Amino acid sequence: MLLPMSPTDSMFLVGESRDHPMHVGGLALFEPPDGADAQAMRAMLDASLTGGAVSSLLSKRARRSVTTLGQWGWEEDVDVDLDHHIRHDALPAPGGITELMELVARLHSGLLDRSRPLWEVHLIEGLSDGRFAVYMKIHHALADGVSALKLLRSALSEDVDATGMPAPWEPLVRERPSLHLVPDAPTTSSGRLDLSAAVLRAARGAAGEAAGMLPAIVGTIDRARRGHGGPLTLSAPKSMLNVPIGGARRFAARAWPLERLRLVAKCADSTINDVVLAMCSGALRTFMGDLDALPEDPLVAMVPVSLRGERQDGKAGNEIGVLMCNLATHLTDPAERFDAVRVSMREGKDAMRTRSSAQILAMSALGTVPLALGMFGLGGPIRPPNVMISNVPGPRKALYWNGARMSALYPLSIPVDGQALNITCTSTDDEIAFGLTGCRRSLPPLAPLLDHLDNELGALEQSVGL
Template sequence: MPLMPVTDAMFLLGETREHPLHVGGLQLFTPPDGAGPDHVGELFRALLADGRVAPLFRRRPRAPVGSLGQLMWTDDDELDLEYHVRLSALPAPGRVRELLELVSRLHGSLLDRHRPLWESHLIEGLRDNRFAVYTKVHHALLDGVSALRLLQDTLTADSDERDMPPPWAPRPARARTARDRPGLSSIARDVLGLGPAVARWVNQAWREQAGTLPFEAPKSMFNVPITGARRFAAQGWPLDRVRAVGEAAGATVNDVMLAMCAGALRRYLLELDALPDRPLVAAVPMSLRAGDGDNGGNALGLILTTLATDLPEPADRLAAIIASTRLGKAAYQGMSRLQVTALSAIPFAPLAVALLPGAVRLTPPAFNLMISNVPGPAEPLYWNGARMSGVYPVSVPYEGQALNITVTSYAGSLEFGLTGCRRSVPHLQRLLTYLDAELTALEEQVL
């Protein structure tokens, strides 16, 4: 097989024991009516008996001679499905707490590079009779958005559908349209326009966003060297509550989500006597409308936004976040997808610098943490009759970025997944309590 793209190879070449680079997801399911006590065991055995595995999930990395360190993908023709698909049971009393502890341990271990880079764990023993599925896939194979789309393709809105294929089974290929294949003239125009676009972006950033430029963030307890062990915490909140605050304040759901995170982080850091005097800065991947011949489509851009953690009042923090995210989006106005993607690499590039020995201790952080919001399915989904009652992203902390917050929406709920370095972020679950308190405080001040 050919050499893998640099974008894939960088996640493998940059991985160490202290820096696992896989993404994951945790789903909770309620068994269908009439399911017996061995429902999860039966499901597990059926998955192993199916045997269908898509080419993507047969890939394993290989380092060919003379490739200057770049890797290539090769197919595993002897894939051991029993290694990749596992059945686990929670210890008593089978609370969500025990489930999150298990996911924390599973997420901290490296994937075996001698095998295809994925694992799926069916977990039974929850005391409310639900079961869970935790899956992790190397970032070289899938990113978080692609993984969520794959999950949606696996499930169905029909609660009566049975005999569904495993998540790793082949799917019908989607036809590419002309819009998916930009012409050479369009690419050339984007590249030629990149210089002026960079100049505009830098000028506006210096003029209006000096506080959220790369390396302007304060040093915090999250911006330290990390270990490979992980903590994971997760919880969902009704999306209607978040939307109501947004409508009253003239904010987006994403703005309110950021304000919840900002207030929770402020409470957490105050409790640990570790709140910086200057406001924390978050890197936020956002869907940005791109003009310039892009037919009004969406592009994914990375902006830096203040979290206004220096302000004591929740409503004031929300107002500051609204202003900051609007300025960040405005900087990309009129740019094509290629230009937005290229410029978004500027605030993200310092993460590579952090991998150099001593860099985290010697340089200020490019930003304090990454907070992502990935839209998910709006309607309830089912897997072989079992209703998915929750879906939580399990993401990647980077060197110098000990905490990652990733959020997705599902069936009227906003689902938070918090992933942190086990050594650097103590009592991570307290952030869930503070997120709840912040949403309540925003309701009291804004509604």
């Protein structure tokens, strides 16, 4: 028996091809505990393979059949061949970050095997500084970036002395089958669920959502027509980023002290996400300007917004809305670009604030139509936004796996036709990492973008008086 898959999740399977892998990934670096080395860490991870235990999320396989009328669903509790899903890799000399990024770019290029659960973990040794790396990729149909980070977080501890911890693919001791209950469901005097009342309330809610959907969509189109921030843009220029892509990937990543971005945000009365977007704005302006490829009109970024509430913390899959941000790359002054980014994001958030999650999803779906058409090889009258920029919140404290400190966490994401570059950020206890994932065929090496991001952070600090 197959469990149904949501239309949002199944879209990532339908839109996937050899040139369009649809998985997200993460690269974590660990410092071995005192008295141990990378070889000892590998031994601990290898020991986890002998047990054969796999979490319920990673024991699901995507499948469709005649009985499902060709629709994708999830087959649960399948046998998992850990020898297939867990791979060992070693870096060539000199074993530096450059060699690590090149290896991970190649690993991120390959498709996941659809006859098996859609994930892989690569244990990477050979780093010259003695650290050990773990690269994990998981299909976007199975988990979005927030879910993938929570999966990794669940295998780590804030206690440096904690031992006997599960590997990232193993179930937690507390893992139990989830119960999907109706929140605040009414009961009768005997304590039984009053299903008639629950059904009526659900029907009233659905009717209210439907009544509010048309005004939400009309308002979205009107805001885009007037050039205001929101889930739709009608003004993204054509650029070197908006081209068909191939399956090979480029990857570059670097981390900065989170406190630097926090201070800029505080001095400018903005958010850390605004600072991230402003850094990307200035970096892309310089990067594309050096290639004589900067459009006259400002670039527009698609910014995913997680819609997960407290009740959804244990839920996998995808719950994402989007905003379109004017990156103001036509402006030469960093302070003016920063201000334009803040205004655009504030307008977009204001447009979403009075809407329900369902209405936001509908508004966001309208904004992603041009990109979705590109995923399926179709064109459209509206150009998609130029670049995807995500900021996925990470752990707020230092994390350890059996005494080994996670010293870095770099995210990898999904370029698509019409968006050859994806920029994803995630924070650890004291750093924020930028992961740049691009199409190898369409884009030059991405390492220069890292230097431009660094320069732009310095310019923003100067602009607010730091």
